[in-house]
Amino acid sequence: MSLLKARNLAVFYGASQALFDVSFDISEGEVLALMGRNGMGKSTTVKAICRMLPLHSGVLELAGQDLTRLPSHRAAQLGLGLVPEGRRIFPALTVEENLIAAARPGHWDFVRVSALFPRLAERRVQRAVTLSGGEQQMLVIGRALMTNPRLLLLDEATEGLAPIVRQEIWSAIATLRRETGLAILIVDKSLAELRAVADRAVILQRGRSVWSGVFDDLTEEMSRDYIGV
Numbered sequence: 001m002s003l004l005k006a007r008n009l010a011v012f013y014g015a016s017q018a019l020f021d022v023s024f025d026i027s028e029g030e031v032l033a034l035m036g037r038n039g040m041g042k043s044t045t046v047k048a049i050c051r052m053l054p055l056h057s058g059v060l061e062l063a064g065q066d067l068t069r070l071p072s073h074r075a076a077q078l079g080l081g082l083v084p085e086g087r088r089i090f091p092a093l094t095v096e097e098n099l100i101a102a103a104r105p106g107h108w109d110f111v112r113v114s115a116l117f118p119r120l121a122e123r124r125v126q127r128a129v130t131l132s133g134g135e136q137q138m139l140v141i142g143r144a145l146m147t148n149p150r151l152l153l154l155d156e157a158t159e160g161l162a163p164i165v166r167q168e169i170w171s172a173i174a175t176l177r178r179e180t181g182l183a184i185l186i187v188d189k190s191l192a193e194l195r196a197v198a199d200r201a202v203i204l205q206r207g208r209s210v211w212s213g214v215f216d217d218l219t220e221e222m223s224r225d226y227i228g229v
Contacts, residue, residue, distance in 0.1 A: 003028045003183050004151055009058035011048050018044045022209045024202045029181040033194040036204035037228050042187045043085055046155045050082050051075040081149025085156045087136045091129035095120055098128050098139055099146050106148025113142040116172050134165030151183045173197050
């Protein structure tokens with residue numbers, strides 16, 4: 001069953017059109033990679049799904065409910081959990097306070113998030129501003145999980161991190177896929193890591209969805225032409 005349905009999404013920044021007929025589905029429990037070079041519309045698509053940008057036209061539904069006219073906080077309440085590009089912690093709050101700030105009842109609580117990211121338990125009473133960049137990213141992922149979403153959206157969650165921290169986060173994503181059945185949309189540039197965790201991929205080019213399918217069907221030529229690897 002389709003959890004998220006996106007059809008012919010069109011988005012403008014002022015007079016400039018950023019998305020042209022972007023279409024894809026995400027099923028319950030599926031991990032979908034949203035790929036493409038920089039500036040091709042990936043983050044814009046995530047913001048449109050989370051209702052941080054208005055839709056000019058298109059269909060956007062979560063579990064059959066129309067999202068197109070909802071404000072972002074209502075979309076979040078319906079089950080969208082966003083890990084935004086650039087982390088965006090609450091710097092003056094402690095690790096625990098960051099996690100409980102947006103917590104909602106459900107499977108994910110402090111104990112389960114700490115099991116996924118043990119460093120957060122170790123730094124429970126530290127202010128978030130004192131954490132390393134990688135620890136802050138773990139905190140933001142944990143905070144999104146604490147909302148107990150139906151769909152987790154990860155926008156460049158490993159960008160700019162040290163290799164060992166990147167691997168910890170990819171390992172956590174693999175654990176989420178293997179053990180929780182949570183639907184996940186991932187925006188990232190790491191083709192090898194995406195291939196290991198994602199069920200399917202959608203590629204954007206100049207604001208359009210130009211390819212979708214399983215990774216086994218993604219040829220080296222297409223990777224070079226559309227992604228640059």
